[in-house]
Amino acid sequence: MKNIIESLNEIKKFGQYPDVHVIESAPDPEVLIGNKKILLFCSSNYLGIATNKQLIDAAVLSFKKYGTGSGGSRLLSGTYDAHVALDKKVALFKATEDALTFNSGFQTNFSVINSIVNPFRLSIKSVLFSKKTIIFSDALNHASIVDGCRNSKTEVFIYKHNDMEDLERGLKKYKTKRKLIVTDGVFSMDGDIAKLDQIVKLVDIYGGLIYVDDAHATGVLGEHGGGTAEHYHVQDKIDMQMGTFSKAVGVLGGYIAGKKELIEYLRVATRSYIFSTAMPPAIAEVIAKSLDIIHDDHHIRSKLKENADYLRSNLQNIGFDTLTSETQIIPIFIGDDNKAIEAARYLFKHNIFGPSVRWPAVEKNRSRIRLTVMSTHTREQLDYLLNICSKMKEDLKIK
Ligand SMILES: Cc1ncc(COP(=O)(O)O)c(C=O)c1O
Numbered sequence: 001m002k003n004i005i006e007s008l009n010e011i012k013k014f015g016q017y018p019d020v021h022v023i024e025s026a027p028d029p030e031v032l033i034g035n036k037k038i039l040l041f042c043s044s045n046y047l048g049i050a051t052n053k054q055l056i057d058a059a060v061l062s063f064k065k066y067g068t069g070s071g072g073s074r075l076l077s078g079t080y081d082a083h084v085a086l087d088k089k090v091a092l093f094k095a096t097e098d099a100l101t102f103n104s105g106f107q108t109n110f111s112v113i114n115s116i117v118n119p120f121r122l123s124i125k126s127v128l129f130s131k132k133t134i135i136f137s138d139a140l141n142h143a144s145i146v147d148g149c150r151n152s153k154t155e156v157f158i159y160k161h162n163d164m165e166d167l168e169r170g171l172k173k174y175k176t177k178r179k180l181i182v183t184d185g186v187f188s189m190d191g192d193i194a195k196l197d198q199i200v201k202l203v204d205i206y207g208g209l210i211y212v213d214d215a216h217a218t219g220v221l222g223e224h225g226g227g228t229a230e231h232y233h234v235q236d237k238i239d240m241q242m243g244t245f246s247k248a249v250g251v252l253g254g255y256i257a258g259k260k261e262l263i264e265y266l267r268v269a270t271r272s273y274i275f276s277t278a279m280p281p282a283i284a285e286v287i288a289k290s291l292d293i294i295h296d297d298h299h300i301r302s303k304l305k306e307n308a309d310y311l312r313s314n315l316q317n318i319g320f321d322t323l324t325s326e327t328q329i330i331p332i333f334i335g336d337d338n339k340a341i342e343a344a345r346y347l348f349k350h351n352i353f354g355p356s357v358r359w360p361a362v363e364k365n366r367s368r369i370r371l372t373v374m375s376t377h378t379r380e381q382l383d384y385l386l387n388i389c390s391k392m393k394e395d396l397k398i399k
Contacts, residue, residue, distance in 0.1 A: 015338060019345070021353060026051045029377045033353065039381055041354040041371045046328050047219055047300045048376035049250030049290050058289045062282035070278040075268075078278030086284040087263075090255045093291050094226055094243075095235045099257035100266055101287075103279050105215050105244030106144040108254030111272035112242065113148035116180060116209065120269040133178040136170050136208070138162065138194065140187050143360070145213060149182070161187075162324075164198045171206035179208030185217035185228030185243075189362050189370060191322075191329030193221070196228050200237045209239040216329060219248030219294040225301055245287045249294065253279050253287060304328055304375035311373055311382050318390045320398075323368075331357075332369040332389070334398060340367035343396055350388045 011017050025032040027045040032038070049055060062082075072078035083101065090099035102108040117133045135149050140161045149156045157170040171179065181203065183194040196212060203210055214227035222230025227243060229235045240262065245253040256266060267273065294300075308328040315322055321333040334340040340356035347354045347369070358367040371385075392398065 015341060016358070019341075019348075019355075021348070029374055029381055031353070037351065038348075039352045039385065041352060041373070041377075041385060043372060043374060044216070044247035045250055046248040046304055046372065046374055047250070047294060047297075048374055049219075049248065049293060049300075052250070052290075052293065055250065055286065055290055055293065059282065059286045062285040063280075066281040066285070068282070069280050072278060073274060073276060074278045075274055080278075080281035080284070082281035082284040082288070083278060086288045089288045089291055090257055093224075093295060094241050094257040095230070096241060096257040097260040098263035099255050100263050100270075100273065101245075101279070101284070102254040102256075102273060103276055104252065105213075105242070105246060105254035106147075107272040107276065108242055108244075108256055109142070109144035109148040109213060110151055111148070111270045112240070112256050112266060113145070113180070113182065113211070114152040114271075115266055115269045116211070116240070117152040117154050120265075133180055134170075134174045136167060136179060136181040138183045138187075140190060141182060141184050142188050142213060142215065145182055145184070161190075162192065162195055164195055164202065167199070168202055168206075171202060171208065175206065179206070180211060181208050182211045183213070185212045185214040186221065186327050186329065188216055188329065189357060189368075190331060191216075191325035191327045193217075193231070193326055194228060196234060196238070197232045200232075200234050203237070210237065211240040211242065212238055214241060214243035215247055216327065218243040218245075219291075220301065220304065220328065223298070224296075225294045245290070249287060249290050251283060251287045251290060253283065300375045304373065307373045307375060307377050307382060310379075311371070311386070314382075314386050315389060318386065318393060320389070320393065328373045330371045330373065332371065332398075333366070334368050335365055337365075337367045339396065339398070340369060343369050343392060343398065346392050346396060347388060350392075352385055352388055354385075 021033050023031045027043045027050050030037050031040045070078040086101055087099050133154055135156045137149055137156050137158050139158050159170055160166040185194055212228055217227040219225040221227050229238045241257045243255055245251045312322050312330050323331050323333050337358045344356040354369050354371050357370045
C-alpha cells in the first residue's frame with residue numbers, strides 16, 4: 001500500500017488529480033451540478049439521443065418486458081431475441097454481413113484485436129506454422145486500442161498521426177508479414193478524421209486487414225450515420241468496423257461489424273465476449289431503437305455539423321488553436337498542464353463544463369480544453385461559450 005499512497009500523493013502534489021464534477025440531471029446541453037445550471041460542453045451525447053422522449057418511452061417498455069439484467073454470458077443463458085435483433089440491426093446500420101455486440105467499446109478493442117492477431121488454433125501444427133502479425137497503429141489511437149495491441153503481445157509499428165507516408169514506410173518494411181492496420185475513425189482528442197480512403201489504397205498495394213474504431217463517428221459521419229467508412233464510401237474495403245453505443249447512440253456498449261465468417265469466429269474466440277455477462281436485453285432493445293432514429297434523422301446530424309463548424313470557426317477567429325479538428329470534438333490547444341487546468345476552472349466558474357485533458361490522454365505538453373458540441377446546443381449557448389472563451393484568453397493570457 002505504501003507505494004500506492006506515495007503515488008497518489010505525488011499526483012496530488014503536482015496538481016494532476018482531476019476535478020470530478022457530479023451531474024445531477026440528464027445529459028442535456030444544460031445540466032445541474034451542485035444545484036446550479038451549467039452548460040455542458042463535454043458530453044458524447046452528440047445527437048441528444050440520450051434524452052430523446054421517444055427512446056425513453058421505448059426504454060420503459062423494454063425494461064418492463066425483460067427486467068433489468070441478462071443473467072448470463074452470451075454463450076450460456078445471456079442471449080435473448082433482443083441481442084440477436086441488435087446484432088442484425090448493427091450489421092444493417094454498418095452495411096456489413098454480420099455484427100457482434102459487447103458491453104463496452106473498451107472491452108471490444110481490448111479483446112478483439114488479440115483474437116484477430118493471434119487466431120485461435122486447435123492443432124499444434126497450425127499454431128507452429130501460423131504467420132506473425134504486425135499491427136500498424138496511428139500514434140493518436142485511443143487507449144483501448146493501445147491496450148488491445150499490448151494484450152495481443154505482438155510487434156506494433158506506430159505510425160505518425162494520420163501520416164500516410166509513414167504508414168507506407170512501415171508497410172514496405174514488413175512487406176512479407178501478415179498486417180493489421182488499426183485506426184480511430186474520428187480521433188478522440190483532436191477531432192480529425194482518419195484518411196481511410198488513402199489507407200484503403202495502401203492496403204490494395206501492400207495487403208493487410210483494416211480495423212476502424214468508429215467510437216466518435218457512429219451516428220455522426222456518413223449520410224445515415226454509418227461512420228467513417230460510409231463517409232468515404234469504402235464500406236466494402238474495411239474488414240472490421242468497430243464502434244460504441246455510448247456516444248452518439250446515447251446508451252452503452254460496443255460492437256464489431258464485418259464479414260459473416262469473421263463474426264462467427266470472433267463469437268467463439270473473443271474472451272471479453274465469452275467471459276462477461278451479456279448486456280441487459282432491455283438495453284439491447286433501446287440501442288436498436290436508437291440506431292433506427294439515428295439512421296433516419298438527417299436533421300440532427302446536419303445540425304451537429306452546423307453547430308461544430310460555427311463553434312470551431314469562431315474559436316479560431318478569437319485566436320485559439322483548434323488543432324486539426326474537423327468534427328464535433330474541438331480542442332482549444334494550451335500546451336502547459338497547469339494552464340489547461342486553470343482554464344477549465346475558469347470556464348467552470350462561468351458555469352461552463354469544458355474540461356482540461358492532459359497526459360496520458362494526450363501527449364506530454366499538449367494539454368488542452370476538450371470541447372464537444374451537441375446538435376441540441378442553441379446558438380445562444382454557443383455564443384455564451386465563445387464570449388467567455390474570449391475573456392478567458394485575455395485574463396489567462398493564453399497565446
Ligand atoms: C476512440 C475510442 N474508442 C473506444 C472507446 C471506448 O468506448 P466505451 O466508452 O464504449 O468503452 C472510446 C471512449 O472514449 C473512444 O474514444
